Amino acid sequence: MFEVKMGAVIARVCLLLMLAVYSSYGGGCNFPEGWTGGWFQSGIPGLIYINSTHMQGKGECAETDSNDKFLVYDRNEDCYRCLVIHEKHKYVLQYKETYCGQRDSLSTMCESITGDAALYSMFRKEPRPLPQPCPFHPAPFTFTYSRGSGDCANPPSRAESCTDDSRLLLRYMACPDVPGTESNVEELICLATWKEGSTRYLVGLIQQVQRRNSISTDEDMYRCFVYKGQHADKQVTYNIAQSGDATCNGLTSPVDGSRTMKLTNIDDEHNRCHFPRWVVEHHKWFSLDHEHQYHFTTKNATLKIMKQDGSYEEKRLVCHSILEQKEKKLVKLVAHLTQGCESGHVCVVLARREGAVLELRLGSSLHDAPHHACSHDSFAKHVTLITTSLYPVRCPMLGRYNVIDSLADRRRRRQQLTIDETTGEEIAENPVECVMGQYDSASIGCGASQDTIEFQSACTSTVYSCLGGWREGQLGLVVAAPARGGGLTHALCFLYTTYLRNVSSGSAVQYLSVSAVSRSCDRAVTPGVAGDKAYNLTINGTCEQSSKYNSLSVRLVPGWVLLLAALLAARR
Structure with missing residues (x-):
């Protein structure tokens, strides 16, 4: 009993001592929740x-x-200090402090901080900060710069935007008549901006593009900037001063810093060039597999290529100059393309297909000079684009067909082949009765609207709605989507060719070779051989012949029934 009481007394004394120590340094307080993390x-x-x-x-x-x-x-x-902390941005804290000494009142200790006391800057590292849009636009710019030995103006340096608005590419040129200048490429990643009075600040990371594999520390990369923009007519200029280290110390003017720059925007004719109306009548287009979105902005001068949900911009094309147009069916133009932080001029061809299907081709290389972009006819593969408001159209190659061979058959046969352990020969296992993708017959355009392609077997069928088709010489192309409700989610491109082949009887049989591709209308795919799906068909009559036969059968059956009824009535 005595031990229990003593234990309670000791616990109470410890608690009182803890409270006394706690109260001796003020009873405690809390820093703002948004400051939690690593700086x-x-x-x-x-x-x-x-x-x-x-x-x-x-x-x-x-x-x-x-x-x-x-x-x-x-x-x-065992001492106290006053900290005066200002949150300039959720990623930037600046503070001044007193020496650590005997405790006094908060106001008395903080009043000892003088105006010329050292200012310290802290930049958030953890949780990792999300970059912010850079305040310098519209890029591209030319710029001059100085490190204190005179302005490097000739040749002019260049600042270019990246697909990510939080990045700016700075291409420094060396000036032979200015000491201390050198050719270099830096990437500025903007992290935070704020304003104090009329002075605007920026904190960013500087990455050396030509030395990406070298080890750079936070001391090397963090820099503070003061900037001021001026707008006059169509010209935009920015004066920028950069700190010499990873602080904002001594930086108060946009024309006084370790390095100063003057950016001037470039009129690259973009304001006078727009994509044609027949292209931008739908501002959003999609790849056939709906993995990418092609978004024409409201001013009709910029095309952004993004992930389907718009979360990430992969490429940005700004119309520079139109070279050729053909009756609202084709346009050839030069655009300024930005991918990541790489940019240049590229040749662009847009072609309108039947049924509001659009095809895009980009030149295979970037050029500094706009007039070089389309001087060589070297293009990447076609990109086939559709909208979400397409409507079924009449299919080509109407008729009924037998499927004599398919890619699914060939894959299935390869999967069912085994090696005989005694002879080493390939033998086939027992065939599966029904395999998805294995079809016996097909009908094209045989419905009332003539707008469907149907593949059939004893156990399954698949129906596609034709959305647009066209021919390129002997090659036919059809964009079609699965015929089901719930809206258009993806489509396929069917590529096909027709040919005649003599059979053993001496007669000629018409063949139709078809391949389906899920991403785009890839002309490199051989119909009936490659692709996501491939079929080889033979004609088995036209839709008209089959429908007449079926219609005649329907009309004859009631006649026989009436005749039989009449005979039975006469016998009675």
């Missing part, structure tokens, strides 16, 4: 971690005025 500060090895009550290297939060002043207790040194 980089120039000159401090590793990161500074902040939680709700503690700042690494500074101490525990003891008292605050609920604004920007914090009294912190350093347990290691």
